[in-house]
Amino acid sequence: MALADGLATIFGLPAHPLLVHAVVVLLPLSAVAAAALAVVPRWRQRYAWPLLGTTLLGVGSVLPAQQAGERLHERMAALGNPLIERHAELGNDLLPFALGFGVLVVALVVAGRLADRERTAAADGPAVPRTWRRISVVVAVLVIAAGAAVTVQTVRIGHSGSSAVWDGVGQS
Numbered sequence: 001m002a003l004a005d006g007l008a009t010i011f012g013l014p015a016h017p018l019l020v021h022a023v024v025v026l027l028p029l030s031a032v033a034a035a036a037l038a039v040v041p042r043w044r045q046r047y048a049w050p051l052l053g054t055t056l057l058g059v060g061s062v063l064p065a066q067q068a069g070e071r072l073h074e075r076m077a078a079l080g081n082p083l084i085e086r087h088a089e090l091g092n093d094l095l096p097f098a099l100g101f102g103v104l105v106v107a108l109v110v111a112g113r114l115a116d117r118e119r120t121a122a123a124d125g126p127a128v129p130r131t132w133r134r135i136s137v138v139v140a141v142l143v144i145a146a147g148a149a150v151t152v153q154t155v156r157i158g159h160s161g162s163s164a165v166w167d168g169v170g171q172s
Contacts, residue, residue: 008068016068020161023065026058027098027154031147034105037112038140044112052109059102062095083164090157097153101146108143111136 008015033051037043073088115136122128 008071014068014072016065016072019061019065019068020158022061023058023094023098024154024158026054026061027101028151030055030058030105031101031151034101034108034147035144038108038143041112041116041136044109044116048109048112051105055102055105059098062098066091066095081164083160083167087157087160087164090153090160094150094153094157097146097150101143101150104139104143104146107139108136111139 010018030051033047033054037047037051069088069091073084076084111132114132118128118130118132122130
C-alpha cells in the first residue's frame, strides 16, 4: 500500500474501496458461520479454527478500511456531498460492532469446547454440573445477535457508500 498525495493506494487505485471488500465479505460470512456453529455444536470440533480465522480477518480488516476511508474522505470533502458525509459517519460506528462480535466468537469457541468436555465427563461417570453447557447456550444466543448486528451495520454502511458513489449515475 502506497501513499499518493496522502491518499492510500493499491496499484494506483484508492485503497478504501478495495479494502472494504474484505469487510463486506468476511464479517457477514463469519456471522453466518458462527450462527451455524452456535446452532449445531458438533460442528465446533471441525470448523472452530476456520471460523476464528475468518472472524479475525474480518474484524482486522475494519480498521485499515476505515483509515483508508478517512484519507479518501479528506480528498472528497470539497465536494460537499451529504451522501459521502453520511457514509463516513456510519463507517465510524462499525469497529465496536466488529470487536464485540469477535470477542463473542472467541467466547463461543471456548465455552463450546468446555461444554463438550463437560458433556463427555457426564457420559463417563457420575453427575457433572451443567455450568459450561448453560454458558455455551447463552453465548450462542449472544453470538447470533451480535452476528446479525454486525451484518446489518455492514450492509447499512456499504449501501450508503455505494449510494454516495453511484447516486445519479445512469440517469438521463
